[in-house]
Amino acid sequence: MQYIIYTDESEKKGRYFGNFYGGTLIRSTDFDYINKELNKKREELNLTGEIKWQKVTENYLEKYMDIINLFFDFVKEDKVKIRIMFTHNMYQAVGLNEAQKGNEYFLLYYQFFKHIFGFQYSNPTNEPISLYILLDQLPDKKEKNEEFKKFIYSLQYQEIFVESKLHFKSMDDIGEATSHEHIILQCLDVVLGSMEFKLNGKDQDKPPGQRLRGKRTRAKEKLYKLINKRIREIYPNFNIGATTGCSDLSDRWSHPYRHWKFEPKYTKVNTQYNSKNK
Template sequence: MQYIVYCDESEKNGAYFGNFYGGALVRSIHFQEVRTKLESKKQELNLFGEVKWQKVTPHYLDKYMLLMEEFFNFIQQDKVKIRIMFTHNMFNPAQLSKEQRDNEYFLLYYQFFKHAFGFRYSNKSNNPISIYPFFDQLPDTKEKNEKFKDFIYNLQYQEEFIEANLFIHSKDDIAEAKSHNHVILQCLDVVLGSIEFRLNEKHKVIPDGKKRRGKRTVAKHELYKLINKRIREVYPNFNVGESTGIKGNPENKWDHPYRHWKFTPVDRHLNKQYLAKNKK
């Protein structure tokens, strides 16, 4: 058994929420089926290029909706697990060192990968399971990117990974993926982009000098509404802006096919600039 994990990131500094990270996990027993059917669906819909949230337009809306229906069928069957993490601008982490601030992107990414899927609860058989992480192109220097991969590789030596019998064969198995080669990563980009779009209220934006929203904004809002409807079929009464509950069972951190995590620093203070801006 292997876990193939695709990771992506989105808006860092939104109007209300920032630091968006997303992950899609597929077990090896489902991987070929998921990838083949999604690729076939793209071909059927004449979506020959890379699928991305930023490419959603009225012309492509129906095609993107049909592709998302296919993707969420796999989520509903728990053949794909989706995790989304974000922070709220109301809270600032307190007492961060300069090094921590300089590496905030990677520190949050590390927390997301380590905790969001509930790996410690994932291996009920206790047979060894290898993890293959695919990160969308990392944006920093080669030195920082390699240091981040070292931290991901060394997760296997931490207690919860040892107890779950999870490992990464080698550091070379931690890949920087080009999303146009990975249809699952492309679909994740659409889901992650739609959540960021809604939480930062971009669905309400009216261009300067206009009385109505732009056609592209309306199309994206329609796609978000479909995605939200499918999430609620998996998890009724889902609140997109809050951490998903565990319903009294910590194993649901793994068992749930779809979850959100609003990351809130333990040591934090209120962002006065954000509060003042929103009072206005």
């Protein structure tokens, strides 16, 4: 068994929320079938270009809805797990040194991968499971990106991973993906983008001087509403702006879809985010 994981990131600092990270996990026993069916659907819809949230338009809306519906069929069956992490701008970290501030992107990415899937609850068997990760293109210099991959690789020596018998076969199992070659990563981009769009109030944006919202904004809102509807088929009354609750800690793994509103341990409240702004 192998867990195949794609990760993506979005808005660093939006109007209200920032540091958006997304991940999707698929078991190797399901991967080939899911990948094949999503690519087959893309060909049926004649979506020849890369599927991305930023490319959602009125003309392509129905096609995007079709492929995202198929993607969420797999999520609902727990064949695809999705995790979204973000921070609220109201809670600002304090006590960080300059190195930590400079490495904020990677430090948050590390926390995201370490905790977001609830790996410590993922393997009740005695059989080892390997990890294969494809990160969306990392934004920094090659040396810094390679250093970050080594930190991810070292996670396998921590208690959570040792006890769960999770490991990397080699450093080559941590790579960077060219997103237009990976349909699963493209679907994740759409889901992550839709959450950032809604949480930062972009669904209400109007062009300067205009009374009505633009066609693209209205199309994106319809796609977001479809995604929210599919999530609520799994979790009625799902709150996209809060950490998804647990009836048991093992839900961090067993749930097919979860959100994590990450809050630093030591924070100060940014007072510009008063109750009205919230």
